[in-house]
Amino acid sequence: MAEMRMIDAVRAAITEEMERDERVLVLGEDVGR
Structure with a gap:
């Protein structure tokens, strides 16, 4: 399994x-950033 940042x-x-x-x-706040 590939590792990725939470936001990704x-x-x-x-x-x-x-x-x-x-x-x-x-x-939500910052959705799509």
Whole structure:
């Protein structure tokens, strides 16, 4: 398993879920940075 920073893992998970389900909405501070 590849190692990655926490922010990269969160970003990858958000991207994966948003591609899988168009109803996903992410709200929060610094989202997408």
